[in-house]
Amino acid sequence: MCDKLPEIQQDRDKWQEKRSKLKDRDFKFETVSSMPVNDLYTPLDIPDFDHARDLGMPGSYPYTRGVQPNMYRGRFWTMRQFAGFATARESNERYKYLLSKGQTGLSVAFDMPTIMGYDSDHPRALGEVGRVGVAIDSLQDMETLFDGIPLDKVSTSMTTNAPASILWCMYIATGEKQGVPSEKLTGTIQNDILKEYIAQKSWIYPPEPSMRLITNIFEYACKHVPKWNTVSISGYHIREAGSTAVQELAFTLADGFAYVEAGMAAGLNVDDFAPRLSFFFNAHIDFFEEIAKYRAARRIWARRMKEKYGAKDPKSWLLRFHTQTAGCSLTAQQPENNIVRTAYEAMGAVLGGTQSLHTNSMDEVLALPTEKAVQIALRTQQIIAYETGVPNVIDPLAGSYYVEALTNKMEEEAEKYFAEIERRGGVLASIDQNFFQQEIADAAYHFQRAVDKKQRIVVGVNEFVNENESVDIDILKIDPQIELDQVARVQKLRQERDNNRVNGALEALRNAAQGTDNMIPFILDSVRAYATQGEIVQVLREVFGEYKEKPIF
Template sequence: MKDNFLRWKATYDAQKERNYSFMTVSSVPIDPLYAPGHMAEINYEEDLGNPGVYPYTRGVRPNMYRGRLWTMRQFAGFATAKESNERYKFLLEQGQTGLSVAFDMPTIMGYDSDHPRAFGEVGRVGVAIDSLADMEILFKDIPLDKVSTSMTINAPASIVWSMYIVAAEKQGVPAHKLTGTIQNDILKEYIAQKSWIFPPEPSLRLITDIFGFAKEHVPKWNTISISGYHIREAGATALQELAFTLADGFAYVEAGIKAGLDVDDFAPRLSFFFNSHTDFFEEIAKYRAARRIWARHMKEKYGAKKEESLLLRFHTQTAGCSLTGQQPENNIVRTAYQAMAAVMGGTQSLHTNSMDEVLALPTQKSVQIALRTQQILAYETGVVNTIDPLAGSYFVETLTNQMEEGAEEYFRKIDELGGVLEAIRKNFFQQEIADAAYRYQQEIESKDRIIVGVNEFINEGKAEIDLLKIDPEVERAQVRGLQALKQSRDNLRVQTTLEGLKQAALETDNLVPKILDAVRAYATEGEMIAVLKDVFGEYREQAVF
């Protein structure tokens, strides 16, 4: 076999390759052919296993999509809670199987809509949520015991999650029936997305408080979505996304154990959120490696006993950073390939980006096309008919092994720096991502990397496409509603609950019950955040020049 390969290689080398850089999206060189000699010998049981069997390389469920399709969960939210509610109902009518809430920047940063720093941003990139009143409107006539909801919120996650729990109470739905996910991943904010409020230590306290409260009261809820998506969007390679995300995951496990929780009490509700970029095979290898690494570390390092603690379950979103403002219709094609990679990699949940998201929040038409992309994938392409169809491919297995080896090398570097928090303080992650993003941009500018419609196959003139526009009246109406709420509520009760929250923050009690008290009194997000800032302070990133 080796002689045959060498003879082929000699023949190949005598041929002329076209002038092109054969590499992955992450700039990893790709050989012209992969054969048995590329891989170390694979022990099927130890390295792959069957689907639903340790180490879960081939999938977390024995029957995967032959049993149940992934959740089609389109990320949506804009303007007011009423308008977003109407979009959610439209998506559910079109066949979406789960909700995913996008919040505006003031909400993400912990500011009420009437705060000076919120001016001009209310309802722009997501829905404005100031209080329980907005959350009630957001999910009006949507039965929360029947719909799974994901909420992309991090620093104020405990507050927004509490609003959701109380909104369900108002519907008559007890917390133990709720299903969904709160992103709640503050470490990737320090690394990549930069939407932090508090310093790392109190932020981790809030997260482990959610772990503990959910175990007792909201047992079906995924308490965190450990996110590589935003790390990748910031410019990371596939390997960096994989390694940094799992390193964050291990840091949360260690924080939970340090807080006195048994690993098997909270690890089964940890979930992940990955990017699906354009390099089809690299992405599939990333997901397969992620499952194997997580299972091995949870079992061998953290001593998890429950099978559910070993399962890396993940949501995927197609790569927003791959979309182009030039020839935006091409983004439909990019998204379809990225979605297929996610499915062939074994995702449990998927969002497909709309073609116009690089230019504005998506229109109803473009959202429908994005959802139909998933439905065509599920019902017409045949990719759901068998599990992990690329297993055994010399190329895919080689990439999977390389991903695992590269991630383990990153873990060693992070440990040498003193762990994830120290690596953040020393700007290790930030520098790695910046270097990767710079290299990628250089490749585009030199045309070593072709982006269709951007640096090759260019059309002259501006793309003509309908865009969603947010009326400035949205902000004024939101502020008026907030001011009316503050006048009509029981402000003595609000003040009492805020004082209770502050006292709990000064002590060691779980903060979630006190947050729930304040939410039920219609205290606003901004008021609760202000109380916690008084106790915890605010984070300031160390500048690097």
């Protein structure tokens, strides 16, 4: 192709002369992340493109084209719907409903008290129990949540971070109750505390002890839960906070590198834990930008793991990821439009090679989704899988001049961020300096200003607005009695359990936390004794303290 570039340049010059006489729309042509977009892409935009180095074959290094040789011709991505509300009993019914409709994996949404490590009867939980997810206070709740759902047959993802070790132990103990050994459990805990400091803000402990908990999970899982993804390194929340696609890519991978370095510093062999690291990306509305982001992520990860961290096992080079369509792209105005947005975002995730996918429901910008909205969201994935023909060809966009050029640009811009993060002393130092937070805030401000000025059109919000419009769709409402019942349940548990056993387990955990032992066996013993999550968190909070973010102005 290189020997044809002068000829292509001549053809482009002739074309440019013709098109220069035509007037373009009054529009700033750029991606949703404000990356300039050329009017035409040709081989001139990828002059140094090397097929083996930059692209390769699916399932082969550097995995630009996907992590499996046959991708969706082997099997479809796992179809998950992020779900959880009210109490464990109500969520259990929703899970069974979703599984009956063809969902192939579960994804648990916890309520805010659970995410923040508070039991449902804590004063700070008042009014929030079961509102944005399911309330899980103890092993008793986890047993109810998965009642009648065989844990050796279902893969479960749990979106929890600061208390991830505790909820994971509850899941392991629930498996034991079902007669399922931990070696057979499959799933993922998000467990990505670094992105909490960067974007989502649901932390408990300071960074150093939080990282210790994560490396303890790495070590325990290697020996006892080998099929489990021990951390889902999440760019999703970074993007939802307002970042650009490049920032999502760079900050997420930087967090991933930090976890690898922490595991190695803890004395673990990189090839023992790296194959069970997974990722979680946002599927935003700019179709080609998102596809390029996923392709660049795989290539960057593979090269770093092999060349910088010396991983020998090819499984350590694989960037496997779950995708969720962009909640921040949904609108309260004309909510039915969200079905269309979600469909395009899901298609981008599939063309980008995702291993697992959640499609948002049209009403999630207003409340937790109704069963009807959830079914439409799931059917969206099924239509892509079974009707469009898109999964029949592996990486069909490979070789597109635009996609390849944009993939290269993504990688190039991400490398600039890696260099800046290293210059600042690494991820933890950059968090302490509020570098990530400021970058995201600036990007979010820039985007909102563009919407306010109508430089970026959001259908139904700042253009194509219906006069006297009102939202007229059913939304899910949580009965206030739910909270009272959950509070009564956890208080009854404390009265009926063996409190001597609980206190002994919690004291052993305290001693382990104050020392250097792996804390997971002690957390697991506390969970088996029916210590509540809040009680376990409080022990660790007393040992480790709480994180306080430095303000920025």
